[in-house]
Amino acid sequence: MSQREVLVLGQRCVGVAEELTQALPGWRIITAHNVGEALASIGDLVRPIIGLIHIDVNDIDPLNALENISVAAGVMEWIALVEREHLSAGQVCHFISDHCYDFHTLPLDASRLAITLGHAHGRAELRLRHSRQYSKPNQFNMVGSSEAMKKLFASLGKVSGSDAPVLVHGESGTGKELVAKAVHMSSPRADGPFIAVNCGAIPAHLVQTELFGHEKGAFTGAHQRKIGLIESSNGGTIFLDEIGDLPLDLQVNFLRFLQEKTIERVGSVLRIGVDVRVIAATHVDLGKAIAEKRFREDLYYRLSVLVLSVPPLRERCDDIEILARWCFNEFSLEKNSKVQGFSNKALQVMRDYSWPGNVRELINRVRSAMVMSESRLIRPEDLGLIVENGFCDATVNALDVARGRLERSLIQQVLQLNKQNVAATARQLGLSRSTLYRMMNKLELQKE
Ligand SMILES: Nc1ncnc2c1ncn2[C@@H]1O[C@H](COP(=O)(O)OP(=O)(O)O)[C@@H](O)[C@H]1O
Numbered sequence: 484m485s486q487r488e489v490l491v492l493g494q495r496c497v498g499v500a501e502e503l504t505q506a507l508p509g510w511r512i513i514t515a516h517n518v519g520e521a522l523a524s525i526g527d528l529v530r531p532i533i534g535l536i537h538i539d540v541n542d543i544d545p546l547n548a549l550e551n552i553s554v555a556a557g558v559m560e561w562i563a564l565v566e567r568e569h570l571s572a573g574q575v576c577h578f579i580s581d582h583c584y585d586f587h588t589l590p591l592d593a594s595r596l597a598i599t600l601g602h603a604h605g606r607a608e609l610r611l612r613h614s615r616q617y618s619k620p621n622q623f624n625m626v627g628s629s630e631a632m633k634k635l636f637a638s639l640g641k642v643s644g645s646d647a648p649v650l651v652h653g654e655s656g657t658g659k660e661l662v663a664k665a666v667h668m669s670s671p672r673a674d675g676p677f678i679a680v681n682c683g684a685i686p687a688h689l690v691q692t693e694l695f696g697h698e699k700g701a702f703t704g705a706h707q708r709k710i711g712l713i714e715s716s717n718g719g720t721i722f723l724d725e726i727g728d729l730p731l732d733l734q735v736n737f738l739r740f741l742q743e744k745t746i747e748r749v750g751s752v753l754r755i756g757v758d759v760r761v762i763a764a765t766h767v768d769l770g771k772a773i774a775e776k777r778f779r780e781d782l783y784y785r786l787s788v789l790v791l792s793v794p795p796l797r798e799r800c801d802d803i804e805i806l807a808r809w810c811f812n813e814f815s816l817e818k819n820s821k822v823q824g825f826s827n828k829a830l831q832v833m834r835d836y837s838w839p840g841n842v843r844e845l846i847n848r849v850r851s852a853m854v855m856s857e858s859r860l861i862r863p864e865d866l867g868l869i870v871e872n873g874f875c876d877a878t879v880n881a882l883d884v885a886r887g888r889l890e891r892s893l894i895q896q897v898l899q900l901n902k903q904n905v906a907a908t909a910r911q912l913g914l915s916r917s918t919l920y921r922m923m924n925k926l927e928l929q930k931e
């Protein structure tokens with residue numbers, strides 16, 4: 484076993500360091516008079532460490548010390564050394580019960596302390612192992628091991644090997660941008676630029692020059708040539724978020740770029756060759772936008788050569804706890820030192836909640852709960868998830884699942900009736916071909 488370490492903090496503790504060294508063979512004793520010394524001697528820890536803190540209000544402020552040191556150390560367990568008569572003080576009791584693994588009354592009983600330290604170390608090791616298990620995003624820098632995400636990761640691997648355009652669809656906050664980045668980073672273009680453009684965030688009259696650039700003097704105020712975002716992505720990937728918001732008149736320019744791999748800066752007739760992979764994302768139903776003549780069908784087919792669907796969080800309940808724990812570790816440096824994890828009730832409520840804002844919402848709720856919680860384990864109310872009338876919109880989930888099943892079976896039957904002809908099936912179902920394709924994609928339905 485590698486040597487275990489105990490950080491001994493405070494004047495009184497340092498005074499007994501010699502005694503401890505004798506009494507605790509196999510332990511490395513690190514002594515520190517104050518927080519500064521403690522931080523300097525522990526450095527960046529990737530191992531568990533036990534803190535021994537003497538609670539003496541005249542010496543150091545125990546809570547402050549513990550918070551500062553725990554933030555730097557990550558996984559620690561604290562044991563308080565306390566005079567027996569101080570145990571009756573409310574302040575001392577609170578500190579021990581909220582922040583310490585155990586306490587030991589003075590005078591020192593070295594053999595008993597050795598046992599307590601051993602237990603605390605075991606627990607710290609367990610916590611460290613547990614946190615590592617959850618803290619690892621996969622090769623795509625994503626967290627999740629539900630069946631739905633496993634499928635997505637498998638498709639992601641395949642899509643990365645190709646250079647064709649990709650359309651990522653999914654609700655807001657599901658991780659579309661993360662998926663787009665993963666495709667780029669796993670592709671041969673990884674060393675090239677990855678430029679993300681939110682088509683909905685650029686004012687309509689600026690989209691053209693932002694994407695395609697302009698020449699000097701192209702219009703009043705064009706004092707200099709400007710290289711557009713597509714040209715800047717040369718050799719890499721451009722990610723067009725909210726592609727459904729691309730103004731209709733620009734869609735034709737964009738189509739030409741996709742077809743010919745060339746662009747024209749505003750104010751120039753010269754066509755410039757660009758080598759850019761396009762990944763587009765949308766949270767809206769493009770089929771509907773096509774039907775309403777807000778989106779060009781030909782552009783849709785060009786963009787959706789490969790399609791990746793990111794499922795909403797409520798359809799991958801198995802990932803909720805994993806994401807919450809990963810998030811807990813991610814932000815553990817910001818948390819207040821009291822908070823150690825999630826209560827069972829909180830985990831249950833998180834599983835039942837419908838997460839309309841998906842992973843983004845989960846991260847925000849957990850991060851805020853970690854800072855604000857007043858208890859050792861995060862409770863539902865810390866997450867802002869209050870259970871009303873005994874349920875927390877679990878029914879939404881059940882309805883979605885039922886609807887999916889129904890749609891799947893209906894489409895399968897009509898496809899069969901029409902000998903797998905998609906156009907005829909779409910007509911019979913009163914859908915556009917693209918909507919049907921999109922639904923088949925979402926439901927993971929293939930023609931037989
Ligand atoms: N599977 C995941 N693992 C880790 N973080 C995720 C995952 N999915 C989403 N996120 C995080 O959630 C937030 C929202 O993701 P984002 O890709 O911006 O969603 P979208 O583009 O679909 O709105 C980001 O902070 C992102 O890093």
Ligand SMILES: [Mg+2]
Pocket residue numbers: 656659660724
């Ligand atoms: Mg986004």
